[in-house]
Every structure is written in C-alpha cells, then in structure tokens.
Amino acid sequence: MTRSSFLGYECSKCGTTYSAKELQTICQDSNCGRPLLAKYDLVKAKATLNLKSLKNRDASLWRYEEVLLVDQDDAVTLGEGFTPLLKARNLGAAAGFNSSTQPTILVKDESANPTGSFKARGLCMAISVMHKLGRDHAALPTAGNAGAAAAAYSARAGIKCHVAMPSDTPTAMMDEVRAYGADLYTVDGLIGDAATVIRKGVVEHDWFDLSTLKEPYRLEGKKTMGYELWEQLNGNLPQHILYPTGGGTGLIGMWKAFQELSEMGLFIGTLPKMYAVQSTGCAPIVDAFNAKTERSMPWENAATIAPGIRIPTPFADDLILSALHESNGGAIAVTDEEIIAAMKTVSTSEGIDVCPEGAATFAALSHLRKDGAISENDSVVLFNTGTGLKHPELR
Ligand SMILES: Cc1ncc(COP(=O)(O)O)c(C=O)c1O
Ligand SMILES: [Zn+2]
Structure with missing residues (x-):
C-alpha cells in the first residue's frame, strides 16, 4: 500500500x-x-x-510513512527509530532545581538505534532513496557516527560506501566503518578536510555526496524524532528541546516536523523552544545567534572532546538559526569539563550511557536554569544522540 x-x-x-x-x-x-x-x-x-x-x-520510524520519502516496502531498514523517551528521576536536582518542584525532564535516548546513534535515522532514508533510484556509490565526510550508519545501510542495500573522517575520530567509529565493508579515508584535519577527499571522489568517480544537507534525504529521516516526541507525549510537545548541534540536521528536521504537524492540525498550541547546544571550543551557531546574524562565521581552530559538534562551518546555518529564532529558543555553549562531568552525572544518576554530545545537553540545562529560561513547571527534552560506549577515552 x-x-x-x-x-x-x-x-x-x-x-x-x-x-x-x-x-x-x-x-x-x-x-x-x-x-x-x-x-x-x-x-x-x-x-x-x-x-x-x-x-x-x-x-x-517507518510508522510515519505518510510523511516519508519512500514507502516502507522500499525501505532499507535495520529497525531504526521509535527510541525510548525516558523520564529522568534525578537530573532536575542535579541541575540545581529545587528538589520538591522540578521541571519534567525527559531524555530521548537515541543510543538505542542501529549503529548506536541517531545518525541511523537520516542514513536509512538517504540510502533507501539511493537504492530506489539505482545509485550504487555513496560517500560522505563525517565526525564518525554518520559514517558508521552510512556504512551499515550501504551494506544492507548492496551499495558501495566511501567514508572520510578526521584521524583523531574515536577508533570505535573507524572500526565500525571498516566492519561494514566501507572504504575509510582518514585525514589529519577536521571534517572540512574530510569533505575535500569526498568532493574529489564525487567529481572523479561519480560518488553520490551524502554530506549534511547537501542532499534533502537525511533530514527527512531525522525529522521523525519530532514525530516521535509528539506521539510519545500523546499529541503534546515539550516546552523546551535541547539538542547538541553540529550540522543541525536533527534540529532543522524536528522544526520541520512540527510545522508539518501544525499544518495537518495534529498539533495546536505553542511549539517547543529549540536550543542548540555547542561546545565553547566550537560554537559558530551560538555566536551567530547572539549576534543575530543570518549566517555563522567559520570557527577557527575548532577543538572539543565531543566530535559530533566539532563542525566549524555548518552548511545549513541559516536554517538552524531561523529555527532557533522562530521558536524563541536559544543557543548555549558548554565547556569540555562540563561535558565530562555531565557524562558521569547522567550515567550514575539515571543509568543512561550518554555520549559526550548528549551529555552537553544536560550541562546546558544547568545554564538555562540559572538564566531563568527554564522553570519548575516546564517540560524539557534532552537529546542523547548516541551511546557512550564508543568513547572509552572519556571514561
Ligand atoms: C553523537 C552526535 N550528536 C550530535 C551530532 C550533531 O548532529 P547534527 O548534524 O544533527 O547537528 C552528531 C554528528 O555527528 C553526533 O554524532
Ligand atoms: Zn534556491
């Protein structure tokens, strides 16, 4: 059907x-x-x-077939999406809220996806479309997780996959790419240098470029996080969403999902305030948000322990910024020290094994409490975008 x-x-x-x-x-x-x-x-x-x-x-995620690019019958799938939305029991107090009156804090645990991160959502969609339209070479630069997901879905679809990443990417992510039979190129540099390798292959060998938002497919998979929040909250949405933002696909995607839900009359009311969480070592969106500019400036000498948010020049910065402004949300930078402390707090107090990017959203929660942006009666969703298991170096 x-x-x-x-x-x-x-x-x-x-x-x-x-x-x-x-x-x-x-x-x-x-x-x-x-x-x-x-x-x-x-x-x-x-x-x-x-x-x-x-x-x-x-x-x-294929349950939202009406608003996806291909029907479920054409899906290249490993069972991605419909991840748990966990009610945090102790994070409110840990973030400094009064212990008797706390906001509702929910953790969307994306580590439950195939390949251990939310990147599965976008890549299953992109590879499904490529497969349906008969293209057989996929390629992308990555901070690690997207490469692992692309490699897995490509293997499933019988597509050859070419992945380039910085040589200081956690080894677990490199191992994954190789294990799924993809070609791995490592570069001494950042994701932009990895993109140069991929562009060469695109020009010389006709690889299809799956770089973040250089194609319209991954966004459609990532937007299902927004549909899931709506469904898991029984037709409601939270007041605040804290999202670790690199290229911004998930943030832009969820904002798109909320527009679609509103247009269909399936959600009536105030949409969530969207917050981009970045590292103080790479915060182009935070700077641009504060300066109220339409585009961001390239971040010089980007450095953070959270690879997924080490993105100095997000291609779709204008779309990220407009979602933040339209939603009356914000942008927060947290330090690597805060991220490491947050990893420990979330793991030990909730039993959720967060990746550094996910931990950053908990660190940002304390900032928003101090600023008075989040108060006791609010509901907040923190995004744990991947598993902590790929980061033994941070234990
Ligand atoms: C674990 C993790 N969190 C967050 C991000 C940033 O995602 P987005 O491109 O949607 O901003 C990445 C991207 O690599 C990631 O791997
Ligand atoms: Zn145009």
Missing part, C-alpha cells in the same frame, strides 16, 4: 522546485545553492496519519 504523500523538493531559500523522480543535491540556481526541502501533500497525509492509526504500526 502506498501511504507516502511525498510530492517533490523545494529550495529552502529561493523556492525553486525539483523532481521527486531524480536524485537531488542542492539548489542548482548559481546564485543560490542552498538546501532543498521535501514537500508533501499534507491533506492526503492527514487522512490516514493520526494517533489512533499509528497504534498498530511497526515500532520503527
């Missing part, structure tokens, strides 16, 4: 439309070149998508 109500793509900047039938990259207008966004027939989607109809569907 065809449930997908996908229509085609539209440029996020100039509105030029692009066909659903061919693989797309970014806007081809030479004056534009900005990310494309998928469009759906939401009137059609809402005829079958609601809390009741979802009840009997698979416990994976």
